[in-house]
Amino acid sequence: MFFVSWGSKGEVAEIGPAGDRHCDRCNQDGPFTKMVAYRVRHIYWLFRWVTDRTPFLLCGRCGSQYLADQGDHDAKQERDAIPFWDRRGWTIGAGAIGSVIALGSIAAAADSAADSGYVQAPHVGDIYEVDLAKMMDKPEARVMRSAMRITAVKGDSVEVAVANLYYDDWRGVDRDITSGKAAQADYYAPGHASLPVANLKRMRDDGVVYDIHR
Known part of the structure; x- marks a missing residue:
């Protein structure tokens, strides 16, 4: 029986500093960090792609989270903050399959050449x-x-x-x-x-x- 391993998991990545701000939860001023929450979907953990990117701000004092407003939203920064393996893992999976196919073709060609010599x-x-x-x-x-x-x-x-x-x-x-x-x-x-x-x-x-x- 053949089973397909697939699924998803939530991850968080740090984008960079957001400067000092006031936190309504701890009622203090302090450093904030830009963050992005995202979901990694996968097949056999080799083919991976990102969905559901959500930027947010993190209070450095109490850890409270706030949705990022328009001024803090930068799609490129959010994308680049996500690790390459999560963001572009599908290309590595496709490349691995391509390499296997290429190696198989090379091996088949070598085997054919050897057989040609054997019959002669x-x-x-x-x-x-x-x-x-x-x-x-x-x-x-x-x-x-x-x-x-x-x-x-x-x-x-x-x-x-x-x-x-x-x-x-x-x-x-x-x-x-x-x-x-x-x-x-x-x-x-x-x-x-x-x-x-x-x-x-x-x-x-x-x-x-x-x-x-x-």
Whole structure:
């Protein structure tokens, strides 16, 4: 189940001195401070934005609060007094997501470049994630995600062993590779097939091969 963490909280920020004034509550003259009360709304505390800004004056002697009048109201000062993280947190959240997307794109490009090199110079032990359905005239299922392992490299051809099981999505094969299960000999069918090295590139370009592990 997926939960979205969201909410809001009230905060107060100091704008600056407002000079000496008379406080009707403590009936004394003394220093006042310009303040702003605001509400921070958030999603996962990463995306934050400010609403409900209310400027007020604070008595330095008794702490009494008074709503700021027109002469004490300065929108820019109030905005600048609010910490950047509260005021512009949404841009950091958006930037973080953008960075993740950019890093993902860079990683995908690097992975693609590596796979391109692997099919041109295969090594014994390379494991290819393949869709067996695209290798058969009459497949048992529409999608048959499986593994194919290079067992020998002989000049312009390779010998491969094909796993004796398949999945309906890529996660099963990835799990077997990560756990080391796909590195075991009994994971594959007994017979080996011979393929020209040029066919590996064609299989990758045609989407038969969708990832390579070395």
